[in-house]
């Protein structure tokens with residue numbers, strides 16, 4: 001049995017998981033989890049199907065969220081969890097087919113008694129007018145926007161020296177400017193007067209991001225943007241935080257890197273203290289937590305969800321070389337030379 005505490009809008013619950021059947025993140029298999037909720041006044045048992053949320057069902061009833069990139073990978077897991085919590089979710093990205101397919105599939109998670117709904121809207125977050133339309137359409141549809149999850153984004157792997165300006169700009173425009181545009185538009189059109197919560201998905205760029213320097217720069221900038229907005233928008237009742245995933249496997253994430261996909265994900269495993277990849281369903285609870293009343297005193301923060309990867313190892317290998325300038329001559333360099341001479345085996 002695992003146990004955890006969940007603070008909801010209505011009280012402090014002890015949540016004990018006493019039954020777990022099947023894998024939580026094995027695509028295609030249905031897992032059944034059961035939770036016992038104990039509050040001051042009641043004890044109830046809640047069953048959640050298909051990799052369900054650990055949060056109380058109905059926590060986000062009648063709330064409205066926009067999730068960019070909500071049709072695939074991490075965004076799809078966030079959308080699924082928000083739906084199970086009763087939220088109206090608008091998913092937004094560029095490819096209509098993927099959006100429609102995901103909306104069809106995820107609508108199956110909505111029980112007949114739930115007030116939740118899912119809507120797919122096409123939007124390229126790099127285009128200011130499209131972001132404006134996304135926000136206006138959401139307001140027309142639901143009359144409010146409580147949550148924004150800036151998850152849409154991406155990059156390609158390349159040594160920085162080989163990046164064209166066009167490629168660099170594509171990644172900066174998507175991950176940094178796209179996030180900024182979504183934040184600004186949602187704030188101006190709704191949250192300025194009504195408050196709300198925003199979560200920005202960033203990355204494990206704490207020691208740079210060699211091999212993907214453009215995205216490292218963009219995500220570090222988003223982390224800083226998050227802090228600025230947390231202060232600027234506090235007086236509107238807006239909380240804004242970041243989630244920094246480690247290496248998270250999903251079908252789409254792998255396909256995006258084409259033949260490099262399996263190599264990149266395989267290379268990462270030894271660098272992860274958990275010695276396995278993460279899965280989208282391990283990111284979505286952190287996002288829902290930061291959106292929820294349980295995080296009502298958290299703003300401007302970053303939650304790393306990386307099994308400690310950022311503290312550990314890097315996939316970037318630096319080959320042995322003698323390219324560095326010699327150190328300045330002096331007694332310490334001399335002492336090191338003497339030591340090395342003594343250590344050398346006599347021939």
Ligand SMILES: CCCCCCCCCCC/C=C/C(=O)SCCNC(=O)CCNC(=O)[C@H](O)C(C)(C)COP(=O)(O)OP(=O)(O)OC[C@H]1O[C@@H](n2cnc3c(N)ncnc32)[C@H](O)[C@@H]1OP(=O)(O)O
Pocket residue numbers: 153154155156157158164166167168170171174210211212247248252253254256264265268315
């Ligand atoms: C080798 C060591 C690597 C280190 C590995 C570390 C381990 C990390 C593990 C993985 C962690 C991260 C995972 C993820 O983030 S998964 C999510 C991935 N999803 C996506 O990336 C999806 C979205 N991606 C995109 O939309 C695009 O990639 C992008 C934003 C870059 C551009 O999209 P857009 O469609 O607008 O642009 P174009 O395709 O027209 O390209 C514009 C220019 O960008 C350059 N470019 C694009 N792709 C590549 C490429 N594969 N290689 C090199 N250059 C590329 C190029 O200059 C394009 O212009 P041209 O086509 O005119 O040349």
Ligand SMILES: NC(=O)C1=CN([C@@H]2O[C@H](COP(=O)(O)OP(=O)(O)OC[C@H]3O[C@@H](n4cnc5c(N)ncnc54)[C@H](OP(=O)(O)O)[C@@H]3O)[C@@H](O)[C@H]2O)C=CC1
Pocket residue numbers: 068069070071072073074075092093094095096098123124125126151152153154155174178201202203204244245246247248249250252253256
């Ligand atoms: N997987 C991982 O290991 C990590 C992922 N991340 C980040 O997490 C986020 C989700 O990634 P993940 O789920 O793994 O990968 P996916 O490729 O499945 O998700 C990326 C999503 O972003 C959408 N997107 C990309 N560009 C745009 C755009 N210009 N406008 C609107 N939507 C866009 C894509 O939809 P469409 O193509 O239809 O527009 C897609 O749904 C990304 O920002 C990713 O970079 C961060 C750290 C690690």
